[in-house]
Amino acid sequence: xxxxxxxxxxxxxxxxxxxxxxxxxxxxxxxxxxxxxxxxxxxxxxxxxxxxxxxxxxxxxxxxxxxxxxxxxxxxxxxxxxxxxxxxxxxxxxxxxxxxxxxxxxxxxxxxxxxxxxxxxxxxxxxxxxxxxxxxxxxxxxxxxxxxxxxxxxxxxxxxxxxxxxxxxxxxxxxxxxxxxxxxxxxxxxxxxxxxxxxxxxxxxxxxxxxxxxxxxxxxxxxxxxxxxxxxxxxxxxxxxxxxxxxxxxxxxxxxxxxxxxxxxxxxxxxxxxxxxxxxxxxxxxxxxxxxxxxxxxxxxxxxxxxxxxxxxxxxxxxxxxxxxxxxxxxxx
DNA sequence: GTTCTAGAAC
DNA sequence: GTTCTAGAAC
Numbered sequence: 001x002x003x004x005x006x007x008x009x010x011x012x013x014x015x016x017x018x019x020x021x022x023x024x025x026x027x028x029x030x031x032x033x034x035x036x037x038x039x040x041x042x043x044x045x046x047x048x049x050x051x052x053x054x055x056x057x058x059x060x061x062x063x064x065x066x067x068x069x070x071x072x073x074x075x076x077x078x079x080x081x082x083x084x085x086x087x088x089x090x091x092x093x094x095x096x097x098x099x100x101x102x103x104x105x106x107x108x109x110x111x112x113x114x115x116x117x118x119x120x121x122x123x124x125x126x127x128x129x130x131x132x133x134x135x136x137x138x139x140x141x142x143x144x145x146x147x148x149x150x151x152x153x154x155x156x157x158x159x160x161x162x163x164x165x166x167x168x169x170x171x172x173x174x175x176x177x178x179x180x181x182x183x184x185x186x187x188x189x190x191x192x193x194x195x196x197x198x199x200x201x202x203x204x205x206x207x208x209x210x211x212x213x214x215x216x217x218x219x220x221x222x223x224x225x226x227x228x229x230x231x232x233x234x235x236x237x238x239x240x241x242x243x244x245x246x247x248x249x250x251x252x253x254x255x256x257x258x259x260x261x262x263x264x265x266x267x268x269x270x271x272x273x274x275x276x277x278x279x280x281x282x283x284x285x286x287x288x289x290x291x292x293x294x295x296x297x298x299x300x301x302x303x304x305x306x307x308x309x310x311x312x313x314x315x316x317x318x319x320x321x322x323x324x325x326x327x328x329x330x331x332x333x
Numbered sequence: 334g335t336t337c338t339a340g341a342a343c
Numbered sequence: 344g345t346t347c348t349a350g351a352a353c
Contacts, residue, residue, distance in 0.1 A: 157334060157353065185335075246334045265335095266348075319347065 002099040004048035004055060008032070009085070009094035018048035018055060020095070022196035026088065038063045039089040044072075047198075048097070049178045054081045055097045063089050075238065104190060152199075161249045164196045177214060180223055185263035187273060190235070192225050194252040195220045201248050201295040203241060203284065212288050215252075219281040222254040231256075234333060241274055241281040243300045252281055257311065258331050266320060268304045273307060274311040275303040 004018040006026075012033045018024055028034045040061030047056045057080045059065040059072040066072065066087040067080045068230030080086055080098060086095040154163060163171050165179050172192065173180040183191040200206065206215070222239040226232050226326055236257040244249070264270065271277055279299060287294050308317045312330045318322040 160334070262337095268349095321347080 002050045002053070004050055005098045005100065006046065006055075007096050007098055009096060012093075016099075018046055019197070020048055022048040022199045023047050027058070032093065034088065034089065034093055034181075036089060036092065039093070043088055044086075049176075050099060051098050054079045056080070057086060065089060066091065078333050115134065128300070129146060158246060158248045160250060161193070161195065161247045162199075165193075165249070173221065173225065175221070178218055180221060180225060183253075183255075187261050187264045187269055188259045189231065189261065190226075190229055190254075190256040191261070192222065192226075192254040194222050194239075195249060196255060197328065200250040202245065202250055203296070204241075205250075206284075206288055206294050208292060212285060215285050215288065218252045219285065222252055222281070225254055238273075238278070238280065240278045241284055243279055243296045243303075244327065253278070259311075259327055260331060264320075264324075267308060270308055270320070270323065271304045271306055274309070275306055276300070277303045 001020060004020070005015040006018050006024075007015045008137070013031070016024070016026075016031060023046070024046045026032055026046065027041045028036060028039040029041055039255070043059070043061035043063075044065050045060055046052075047058075049056070050141075056077050057067055057072060058077040062074055064071045064073075067078050067182050068084045069091075070078070072078050079096060082097055082099060084096070085285055086097075088095065090141060126227040152159060152162065164184065168179045171179050172182060176197075178194055178196050180192050180194050183193055196218065198214070212281050219239055226237045229235075237254060238257060239252055239254045241250070241252060253273070255265065259270075259273070276297075279296075284294055308320065308323045309315070310317065310323070310326055310330070315326065317326055
């Protein structure tokens with residue numbers, strides 16, 4: 001896949017990466033070096049589509065943003081292609097976009113961007129035999145302080161998924177909207193995560209028809225993962241979301257219901273997949289369809305402390321080892 | 334999310 | 344004595 005770069009025609013700073021399908025907010029601030037008070041800190045939102053080769057430019061600030069001397073208009077969005085010029089505010093701060101083949105971070109012509117960090121990612125053994133969709137590279141989201149004001153520091157453990165999903169070695173499927181990886185610590189024989197390229201921190205950030213379509217697509221991709229799994233006929237699967245996930249970047253769990261895994265170690269692990277803490281994908285989509293947003297019931301975090309109960313026969317077990325022993329009675333092979 | 338470990342439970 | 348959990352640190 002190509003990588004998109006935003007280049008300051010004034011040479012005010014190094015090119016900024018625009019990761020595929022991720023919304024990047026720019027304005028007055030250190031990334032752009034713009035100090036002009038007429039420029040909002042959140043002046044524009046950019047979303048690159050590296051497959052189609054354009055960037056969508058949305059004007060967030062009150063003062064006008066221009067693409068080729070055409071005013072975008074507050075709250076409006078226009079397409080911008082290579083060769084066109086973006087003025088972040090008024091006729092100032094010109095930028096262009098460049099799509100480049102991602103040859104291990106080959107720099108765009110203007111100035112060298114800093115090399116994105118290559119995150120090490122532990123291997124996860126696993127019994128899946130999924131074809132890797134493509135071996136194209138995908139440039140990591142940011143080797144610098146994020147262009148958005150979000151917490152996206154790569155070092156923070158809760159941002160680990162953002163790095164792992166970009167690693168071609170971890171990807172078992174990808175298309176223009178989503179990527180699938182095997183969970184690094186699978187809690188069952190089969191445990192995949194479906195993640196959108198677009199950076200959506202959690203379910204609270206879900207809005208509207210666009211995200212609804214995305215979630216439907218994520219579920220469909222999850223179903224395809226199950227369909228290609230040789231052991232699927234002998235297993236039951238669920239796809240859903242943790243009500244309160246530990247890891248940032250929204251992810252759909254697709255997990256077989258054997259829960260036969262050494263990585264399943266404690267009550268939190270168990271209850272997060274077998275109580276209402278785990279919300280079926282269908283239910284999330286339905287809630288988004290009906291109410292335009294997704295909310296989590298109060299007291300959901302308490303569900304993690306519930307006694308251990310078998311998800312098949314509902315027998316209560318005192319300890320994790322005894323639960324694991326019990327689970328064997330429900331597994332045929 | 335995991336790892337580590339003190340101390341509770343047995 | 345050992346097993347297991349749960350909370351802190353990362």
